[in-house]
């Protein structure tokens with residue numbers, strides 16, 4: 001099994017965390033998006049990362065890949081089959097990808113990606129106004145959804161993967177969730193990013 005995509009990407013990190021949680025061996029090819037690697041291009045029709053090649057079976061998209069991995073390697077379960085838990089897991093995966101990512105990625109792009117990797121100037125005003133104006137409703141909602149250690153029931157799931165992955169990029173942007181304003185979320189993110197699967201996936205970006 002080959003996973004394409006650098007794990008600096010929150011979406012690629014989702015796939016690596018899932019595979020580490022399940023103990024599935026894989027080869028990691030940490031290509032950037034739109035890389036000209038022919039294997040990657042065949043697996044990713046959009047040029048986006050991640051993409052998967054499982055013995056010739058090609059699949060793009062982090063959510064599609066997570067569901068594929070779940071069906072092929074059901075243990076330990078990262079998606080419950082119980083109706084409500086399943087519904088919530090799919091919802092938070094979607095929420096992480098389409099609501100959190102486009103907003104939470106902005107400080108990372110401005111403060112980390114542009115100066116370090118793109119050799120461009122950071123637009124700090126854009127980063128700060130996003131944090132001040134766009135973050136609060138998203139973080140308020142997450143704070144309201146956390147009761148225990150996990151977003152869905154009593155088990156770690158794709159919901160936790162898809163939400164927490166975005167917060168590692170924020171750390172790289174020198175942003176930490178304010179524990180005074182969002183105490184449950186702050187503790188939850190810290191604990192989730194300390195899981196061995198996240199630690200390994202984060203370390204993979206440094207290779």
Ligand SMILES: N[C@@H](CCC(=O)N[C@@H](CS)C(=O)NCC(=O)O)C(=O)O
Pocket residue numbers: 009010011033034047048049050060061062063097
């Ligand atoms: N829905 C896709 C989104 C993947 C995605 O947008 N990846 C970004 C990197 S973080 C990318 O490849 N961007 C390049 C582009 O948008 O053309 C998934 O879940 O895998």
